[in-house]
Amino acid sequence: MSEYGFTKKDWTLFRKNIADWQEAYMDKLNKEYIELLNGEGSPSEKFWALEERIRNDKKDTGVQLRMSHSNFISNIVSLLNEGAITMDDLEEFSDELKETIYFLRK
Numbered sequence: 001m002s003e004y005g006f007t008k009k010d011w012t013l014f015r016k017n018i019a020d021w022q023e024a025y026m027d028k029l030n031k032e033y034i035e036l037l038n039g040e041g042s043p044s045e046k047f048w049a050l051e052e053r054i055r056n057d058k059k060d061t062g063v064q065l066r067m068s069h070s071n072f073i074s075n076i077v078s079l080l081n082e083g084a085i086t087m088d089d090l091e092e093f094s095d096e097l098k099e100t101i102y103f104l105r106k
Contacts, residue, residue, distance in 0.1 A: 005073055005100030010093050014072060017089070018065070025062030025084035029053075060084070073097075077104050 033053065037046050057063060062084030065075050079085045080101065090098055 004069070006097040007094045010097045011069065011072060013092055014076070015067070018067070021079060021085050021089065022062055022064075025060070025079075025082070028083075029057055029063075073100060073104065076101055080105065 033050055036050055036053065039046065041049070060082050061075050061078035062082045065071070065078075067075075076085075076090070076097070080087070087098070087101075090101070
């Protein structure tokens with residue numbers, strides 16, 4: 001697997017962490033939804049704003065993803081770009097993976 005920019009250990013760590021990362025991301029989204037619902041505007045405006053947010057957010061990797069080796073690197077990049085994880089969350093991962101991610105995010 002190393003030829004793809006990650007190791008078997010990276011894949012194992014990802015599978016171990018992804019559910020917690022997604023739960024934390026969805027918790028963050030839920031808090032944002034609560035703020036939206038408690039904010040200014042009519043009930044119908046808030047309802048439709050929430051519906052649009054959920055429709056867009058459910059496409060995020062932090063909510064759902066396709067778990068495969070071929071999507072692994074792009075999933076990590078998407079999670080970083082969405083703010084679902086930070087580079088600190090990748091501390092245990094190989095330098096090879098972190099270098100690959102750093103190169104792709106430039």
